[in-house]
Amino acid sequence: MIRLSFAARLAIIVVFSLLAMQLIAILVFFAQRSRDTQTGFRLPFPDQVAAIVELIEAAGGEGDERSKVLRALNNTNFRVHIKRGKPQMPSPEGWARMEYVEMVLKSYLVDLGERDVAVFIEAVHGPLMWQRPLSYVSSAAIEVQVGLKTGEMLVIHTKGVVAPTIFGVPLGFFAGVLGFAISVLTIWIVRREAKPLRQLVRSVDAMELSTHTTPIAPAPRSAPEIQALIAAFNRLRERIAGLLKARMALVGGISHDLRTYATRLRLRAELIPDEREREKAVRDIDEMIALLDDALLAIREGKAARELELVDIGEVLRREVEDRRLQGAKVSLSTSWNEGQQVLGDALSLRRLIANVTDNAIIYGGIALIRAFSVEGEATIIIEDKGPGIKADLREQVMQPFVRLETSRSRKTGGAGLGLAIARNIAEAHGGKIAIGEASGGGAKVTITLPLFSLAAT
Secondary structure (H helix, E strand, C coil): CCCCCHHHHHHHHHHHHHHHHHHHHHHHHHHHHHHHHCCCCCCHHHHHHHHHHHHHHHCCCCCHHHHHHHHHHCCCCEEEEEEECCCCCCCCCCEEECHHHHHHHHHHHHHHCCCCEEEEEECCCCCCHHHHHHCCCCCCCEEEEEECCCCEEEEEEECCCCCCEECCEEHHHHHHHHHHHHHHHHHHHHHHHHHHHHHHHHHHHHCCCCCCCCCCCCCCCCCHHHHHHHHHHHHHHHHHHHHHHHHHHHHHHHHHHHHHHHHHHHHHHCCCCCHHHHHHHHHHHHHHHHHHHHHHHHHHCCCCCCCCEEEEHHHHHHHHHHHHHHCCCCEEEEEECCCCCEEEECHHHHHHHHHHHHHHHHHHHCCEEEEEEEECCEEEEEEECCCCCCCHHHCCHHHCCCCCCCCCCCHHHCCCCCHHHHHHHHHHHCCCEEEEEECCCCCEEEEEEEECCCCCCC
């Protein structure tokens, strides 16, 4: 379904409003003429010709009555006379016959009986070439010839019937050009007024969840409603930044205090005489500290990369794969890009990104199959496994913090549900994205895209 922009919708409203005004003006004109002439909604010129024919024939043959009628009708721009013979082309040359107008005129004369009708228009031969195609809509001169019952021919020669002209061009043409110019000007003004709204949309899309915000520049020349909307959005950004800052302070304080207590517990756990119980206690405390670190990292990584440097993403992949192979995990890596592909970002965060997704594939799918390639300035890393996969309706949900598909919450069957959340935050902080799909073998497929560094982009 095509959705029109704000400017396009207002432009359509303006155009239809102009058309409606023209239609109303035409209806008012016909209604007024209908009251004045008591003839109903009839075209003025054909109706006038029919009345003249009826009046001339009612006046009888040659005599004073016909002369009076002719004197009453004739003026500078409207000449009526009677001649003998059949309809013929006026002289000199340069006239054209108007068959369509003849058909309309005959329909108005149908009550007066069958008769010969001919309508001619004088072609426009102005100094400009573009005037000539307008001959049939211009009314420089029109001659109407209607046969009378007496065998004579009524000739009506007039100017300005269709519309007044300027240089042989109807005023309606200039009115249309003026209307078009007004419409273009209106569209330009509407687009100018809508520009702050487009800037607001771009700012909303580019807004980062960080404690540092860049407000939208005010638009003092815009409408008060748009200025109020921009101001409201800037206040919203400030409130969001304040909430994020408070959340960071709260979580950081809790994490610091809990780490202090956890460190004390670990020291006390070393005093447990039973070696087996001591190892269990130490392991539980270490896992609790790791959970706190993961939770804090999941919150902090919503910001942009903390330390920017050029990172060889291929080297990061090779190191992570080698570490897991030394641990006995099944991991394969295939790359199809040139050596030295670099990403501008934080090296530790990027290693954490690859590690989290790879570890998930190993834990839940038994194997991690990694493929890496570059397309149009982006590094694409695909990590697949042989596990049960992730259902389509759960793929977005599992990338939220503390969400696990395995519901037992046991640390033996998985982590705290922060791995993919951290991975997504890191990818987005580096201008990339992460998506979950289905592998060809039925397992899960995680696709990571990161923008490669290039001098042209900077």
